[in-house]
Amino acid sequence: MSSFYIKPKIEFGENSLNVIREHNIKKCFIVTDKSIVDLKLINKVLNVLASEVKVEIFSKVTPNPTIEIIEEGMKEMISFDPDYVIAIGGGSPIDACKGMLYFEKKIAEEIGEPHPKRYFIAIPTTSGTGSEVTSYSVISAGKRKIALANDEMLPNLAILNPSFMETLPPHIIADTGMDVLTHAMESFVSKERSVFTNPIALESMKLINENLLEHYKNPKEIKYRENVQNASCMAGIAFNNSSLGINHSIAHIVGAIFKLSHGRANAIVMPYIIDENTNADKYYSLIAQELKIKSSLQLSGKEALIEHIKNMKKTMQIPTSLKDVGIKLEVFKNEIPTMISEIKKDICTSGNPNKFDDEKLIRILLRIYFGD
Numbered sequence: 001m002s003s004f005y006i007k008p009k010i011e012f013g014e015n016s017l018n019v020i021r022e023h024n025i026k027k028c029f030i031v032t033d034k035s036i037v038d039l040k041l042i043n044k045v046l047n048v049l050a051s052e053v054k055v056e057i058f059s060k061v062t063p064n065p066t067i068e069i070i071e072e073g074m075k076e077m078i079s080f081d082p083d084y085v086i087a088i089g090g091g092s093p094i095d096a097c098k099g100m101l102y103f104e105k106k107i108a109e110e111i112g113e114p115h116p117k118r119y120f121i122a123i124p125t126t127s128g129t130g131s132e133v134t135s136y137s138v139i140s141a142g143k144r145k146i147a148l149a150n151d152e153m154l155p156n157l158a159i160l161n162p163s164f165m166e167t168l169p170p171h172i173i174a175d176t177g178m179d180v181l182t183h184a185m186e187s188f189v190s191k192e193r194s195v196f197t198n199p200i201a202l203e204s205m206k207l208i209n210e211n212l213l214e215h216y217k218n219p220k221e222i223k224y225r226e227n228v229q230n231a232s233c234m235a236g237i238a239f240n241n242s243s244l245g246i247n248h249s250i251a252h253i254v255g256a257i258f259k260l261s262h263g264r265a266n267a268i269v270m271p272y273i274i275d276e277n278t279n280a281d282k283y284y285s286l287i288a289q290e291l292k293i294k295s296s297l298q299l300s301g302k303e304a305l306i307e308h309i310k311n312m313k314k315t316m317q318i319p320t321s322l323k324d325v326g327i328k329l330e331v332f333k334n335e336i337p338t339m340i341s342e343i344k345k346d347i348c349t350s351g352n353p354n355k356f357d358d359e360k361l362i363r364i365l366l367r368i369y370f371g372d
């Protein structure tokens with residue numbers, strides 16, 4: 001049995017924040033991080049809230065949010081008891097907010113108490129995780145990164161507004177943009193791909209291909225910002241209805257152990273996984289064809305796609321291997337058993353077109369470490 005659905009209503013475009021004025025908000029709990037406050041991005045939301053709305057801001061979320069931060073935020077949220085919760089930020093604040101709502105409900109169920117309904121609005125400021133339209137929340141617990149999946153965590157409303165992306169530094173545009181490409185590509189080759197998800201994933205890849213490098217070079221140009229933001233949300237819709245793959249499983253644990261940003265970890269891993277996913281060769285060739293990737297050498301469609309992605313990474317100064325990031329070989333080798341065990345447990349692994357045994361996974365990890 002297969003299914004496809006889109007839950008959150010998506011408001012997009014330059015005036016999209018005005019939709020907040022249409023809501024009768026009494027108490028609003030805002031989940032965000034320090035940069036969003038310091039850069040005054042949060043003011044754009046505060047400015048559209050009516051003056052009588054009671055507001056509490058939780059801005060302690062850190063990149064790759066931890067279970068401890070989520071617990072702290074959840075306690076503040078429960079004691080404030082808002083009717084609206086707004087998450088504003090990259091994937092980290094949105095996922096942290098999802099975690100707060102999820103655990104509040106779980107605890108209430110556990111002790112047999114009703115839990116209050118809170119209207120959940122997600123406003124992404126990176127492009128991005130697509131978390132504003134997904135039922136996933138990625139939480140760090142010690143060395144591990146756990147991807148929770150539950151439809152209860154889907155926002156009620158997603159607001160896309162390109163004005164938030166104007167302050168993004170180039171390295172975050174690069175990392176988060178490559179995360180979008182990984183989402184769309186893993187959805188397109190996934191075992192759970194479908195006639196509904198494929199065109200959305202493909203259009204997302206086209207938008208990234210045509211706009212990401214331009215956005216990286218010209219963060220002030222609204223056209224590129226808007227296209228990359230839309231691509232991010234579309235990739236979220238696609239993978240939420242298919243699945244991701246082992247690129248994400250590897251990025252989750254590598255990112256958690258070696259403290260790499262989520263998008264950067266994905267970008268480093270991507271060319272190697274495309275190469276190893278032999279069961280999806282025809283889909284990768286189709287992507288190369290649809291993206292009109294030209295290659296001067298005698299390369300197959302999939303080889304040309306890999307070359308193209310390597311060139312994108314080079315332009316955006318993303319390292320080619322984990323060795324390039326400065327990780328010591330001995331340290332990396334010591335973590336291999338943990339990495340293998342976490343990759344096998346990760347929720348994204350089952351959607352991958354190829355299944356790899358432990359020996360193969362070790363070889364893949366060493367390839368990603370040394371580069372080629």
Ligand SMILES: NC(=O)c1ccc[n+]([C@@H]2O[C@H](COP(=O)([O-])OP(=O)(O)OC[C@H]3O[C@@H](n4cnc5c(N)ncnc54)[C@H](O)[C@@H]3O)[C@@H](O)[C@H]2O)c1
Pocket residue numbers: 033034035036039041062063064065089090091092093095125126127128129130131134135136137138164165166167168169172176179262263
């Ligand atoms: N829920 C999902 O479906 C999903 C999918 C992929 C990844 N994730 C998770 O999302 C997290 C990563 O999210 P992310 O890549 O969006 O990064 P992030 O939220 O961690 O933000 C990265 C940095 O960018 C800053 N930032 C955010 N917006 C900015 C702006 N407009 N201007 C200037 N600086 C800004 C933040 O303050 C932070 O320092 C990871 O934990 C990852 O595992 C979730």
Ligand SMILES: [Fe+2]
Pocket residue numbers: 129179182183248262266
């Ligand atoms: Fe991702």
